[in-house]
Amino acid sequence: MTEKNRSQWDAGRFIQTLAYFEVIPLFSWLQRLIQGRANDNKDRPAGGKRVGVVLVAGATGGVGKRVVQRLVERGYKVRSLVRDIDKARAILGNEVELAVGDITQPETLTDEMMANVQAVVCCTAVRVQPVEGDTPDRAKYNQGVKFYQPEIVGDTPERVEYQGVKNLVQAASNFVTTSANEKLLFDFTNPSEDLKNIWGAVDDVVMGGVSESEIQLVDGTALFTGNVSTANSGGFASVRTRNFEPPFNLVGYEGVELRVKGDGKRYKFLIRTETKWDGVAYSYSFDTVSNSWISVRIPFTELIPVFRAKTLKDFPAIDLSKIYSFQLMLSKFEYDGELNPRFSPGSFTLQVESIQAYSSASLPQFVLVSSAGVTRPGRPGINLEEEPPAVRLNDQLGGILTWKLRGEESVRESGMPYTIIRPCALTEEPGVKALIFEQGDNIKGKVSRDAIAEVCIQALEQPQACNVTFEVKEGSDQSIDWQSLFNSLERDD
Template sequence: MAKWELGRLWQTLTYFEVIPFINCWQRIFKRSQLQKSKQQTSMVILVAGATGGVGKRVVKNLLEQNYQVRALIRDVARAKDMLDSRVELFEADITIPETLKPEMMQDVSTVICCTGTKVQPVEGDTPTREKYYQGIKFYLPEVVDTPELVEYEGMKNLVKVVSAHIPPATNKLIFDFTNPNAEIKETWGAIDDVVMGGVSQSNIRLADGKAIFSGIVSTDNNGGFASVRTRNFDTPLDLSDYEGIELRVIGDGKRYKFIARCEGKWDGIGYCYSFDTVYNFPTTIRIPFQDLIPVFRAKTVEDANKIDASKIYSMQLMLSKFEYDGELNPKFEAGSFTLQVEYIKAYGGQAKPQFIQISSAGVTRPGRPGINLEEEPPAVRMNEQLGGILTWKLKGEEAIKASGLTYTIIRPCALTEQPGDKILYAEQGDNIRGQVSRDAIAELCIQAMNLPQAVNKTFEVREESQQGKTDWQNLFANLQQDS
């Protein structure tokens, strides 16, 4: 009988922070090491027009709610004076498509667009745009920021690059092993049967655009399993909006297990799913949450609750000689093994808005039969004098709807600097008038971003007279999707 490998046991327990005193120092060291990589890999909210009246409020609210924010702005120097230093600045101009680079969209999950035409009060006092972007000079003589250029042509440019690079709204990428980084390397570690006296050995390494889980599994010393597992996530994953987990793998013909945990215990209940692989052939494995089996040390737990997908603490991949309750894995063989994993994602989620646009109430009214311009707000009465600003905003909305992105188009009534402490009222048909706080619109954007009920809806919004909190879900649930 082989000796219990105490060195490997100690290494496993310390890696997974099972020993309290060492845990404390490990966390301090790990956070300092991973701070930069987490900053690079977290999903990002892109705010276009981030230095405008609504845009700067959107940025502020996002930061307060711990989102990572990237600002699309024309002038970096101006933005640095206005925005928090935590905001990543990307200098570009939506009216110059060459400046909208693919890297602008890296890791972006949602775009909140607060761009708009700056109306010039004096005829002839509109400077031409002469600007450097990433070392390239763009000079457009006789071209000014007209509503057509900003609200329509600029919007087409923006949605084109967004639709080409934003990920599908119904999937959530959890681990992308095709783009390895320090955080992934420090998250996964081996847990083999050494914890119960066995001698199996495994590891996980990143190579050729995949995570390679490999090693040698042995039944000596009553062992028979090898696995790799994540450390507990700093913040448990909320996957409650999704149907299950998807893995893209290349296997060796053996049967493996995927395990997720919805509590932070080292040795608590795990939720398991067994899956077969085809030798050296790419396979997509879909694991519905409802099919995960609650187990404790390979024994099913009959009275356990179903997995709580709103708090996933860790994930694990395992090769074991056992299935469940003493039954043997029919495809198990002692010896070497290899499982290559390209990605792990949540699938089947409800679509949420990918593009949120701040438009304007009244965009359909210029030229509408029966409209009495004397009763309309100034923007509607003066649409022609303002270069057809509402007409071009409406065409910009149409460009968003034609892009294939899931969207929410918000048409605020007259914007004010008042506190956003009143209940919001929303309606469709472009008939309402009134006013609404920029603070309230900024928060409305963030709420819409997280609600499937907001998908593909266009609506007008104003404040009610009474103070209070808006019921966001009810606000969107009472609106109809665009046809």
């Protein structure tokens, strides 16, 4: 192809680019119509889809079903451990993956159930109901044991709260192999179908240039290749993901690592925290070694905020809680008009094997919902008349708190990074109000199941939540600063 032909701007390719990235809704609708998917939004990529599975035990319970719902809403892959599949379908719906098993029967906690599990959230508990029975709408359950004489129904606290939790811990420690301080974002060695429809070319055709690039999945890699031209004042070629919904949440990670084989040129990696087509990006330049595989670590602290390759002074640091898109680029320009010292027009090739987030700090792999008061039965100086019903009635309820404490101990002894959450009296009040975290097992109060489900999710994303045990109750403040709450906690000895 001659330079003259190459200098002819391609309006069709320009429109195709805008349609693929849904910049102009009409173009996008027409493209979907032509492809027979005019009303199909199911192909919108989700930021959580490239992380490992979160296994939720006790998924049909009051807290468990809320944990499942919130994980799904955030784009996590969720596997619900249930005993009754028909009951689970009625409660959780048809879109949630179910695994049939029973924590009191370790033989049911199979290799298949634990496959690709990155973290476990355990919300299992014995069933407690009023002695005279519950109402069809569970109104007595909603008001708690404070108003009705309670009794244990079904399995004993020893089997569920201790032995069952211990069984689940052992299964998790044997099969949860994904490193807690790495999150695989894109695995091109084993690409899924949806991965093939996420990345698309964004070349200088959008600015009037004539450079051309594409991304292909070849031999276990993503091949970013093409021809970059400086004609028509152009000079860049790139591939970019469509916006993720929900976005990736990389809070707690320190940076991104690329496994690449290049051609000796200098490339850019960009991250966007807004959904705008032509908005601010956070950029990092890296050099490749011709025909050699290298690992490129990109610390988030070294990302440069840019708008069209112009640096933005005094701009906020990157918001890691909402990563909407990623981009790889070969550009004539470095930043602020400076030239890329390794740039040359013509063909280029960059192979990418994987992209993952990394951190030197671990994230929790086992989150256990226990109970406030577990250390109080038999504690010297305790006035039982001032304690919650569960403490006063511990012996009557089969030592429920005593066995919960034994279950906690099995988690602490497992060697896995963990979080143990001890809620005060649980309520069915909707929403998540301000919370108080304390340690030492002394506080009394109430907290909603909605709030505890959210605490479970937040714990999975906070390095500060590793190896801590704490109590939770509803507070009076108007807002929640999750990082400050977890930072206030001391790790278990």
